[in-house]
Amino acid sequence: MMQPRIIILKEGTDTSQGRGQLISNINAVEAITEILKTTLGPRGMDKLIHDGQRVTISNDGATIIKLLDIVHPAAKTLVDIARSQDDEVGDGTTSVCLLAGEMLRNIKQLIDDGMHPQIIIKGFRDATARSLEVLKKIAIDISDKSAEERRDMLVKCAATTLNSKLISGYKNFFATMAVDAVEYLGK
Numbered sequence: 781m782m783q784p785r786i787i788i789l790k791e792g793t794d795t796s797q798g799r800g801q802l803i804s805n806i807n808a809v810e811a812i813t814e815i816l817k818t819t820l821g822p823r824g825m826d827k828l829i830h831d832g833q834r835v836t837i838s839n840d841g842a843t844i845i846k847l848l849d850i851v852h853p854a855a856k857t858l859v860d861i862a863r864s865q866d867d868e869v870g871d872g873t874t875s876v877c878l879l880a881g882e883m884l885r886n887i888k889q890l891i892d893d894g895m896h897p898q899i900i901i902k903g904f905r906d907a908t909a910r911s912l913e914v915l916k917k918i919a920i921d922i923s924d925k926s927a928e929e930r931r932d933m934l935v936k937c938a939a940t941t942l943n944s945k946l947i948s949g950y951k952n953f954f955a956t957m958a959v960d961a962v963e964y965l966g967k
Contacts, residue, residue: 802891805854806884812855813881815848816841820874841874842866934959 818825819839826839829847836847845862858880862873887900922930938955947954 799891799894802897803888805852806888806891808852808855809858809881809884812845812848812850812858813878813885816844816874816877819844820878841877845873845877931959931963934962 815827819827819841824839826837827844829836829838829844831847831849836843838844838847842862845859848859850856850859858877861880862877865871865876866873883904890900891897920933922933925933935952935955938958939951942948942951942954
């Protein structure tokens, strides 16, 4: 006969399960995205963060997330997503957090209505597959283009990524420089 296991939890530990826990997780993620939402875009606002010893003013999502003292497990997962994005790409942490937050915010009603999480996950997987199909359809194959046409396309692609408030006036200069650098490395 198995002995019952006794688990001692800290006072105030949330022991809810099921639908209540899912909603609690979504709410925690929404709290983080509410902080980050106003920092995005050319008119993004700065946040002042005071940790008792120093003051930081920033509108960079990665910086803000690093400075927040986050203890909720679901919110920590969002922080991990942001760190992964920052480590792999070096940019887009705010966008990744807001996208994840919006996806969760939109499924909150489905959970309240009693839809099973596995059905929601299947919906996300189906949407991902459909999105990839559409991307493959609209993708432009440049392998059969001349060297000049490929270079022009690469410069245009690079220019679309350079619309930040700091360098948008010089995006063609920097786009050409980036393509030159990549082509030089490819030689």
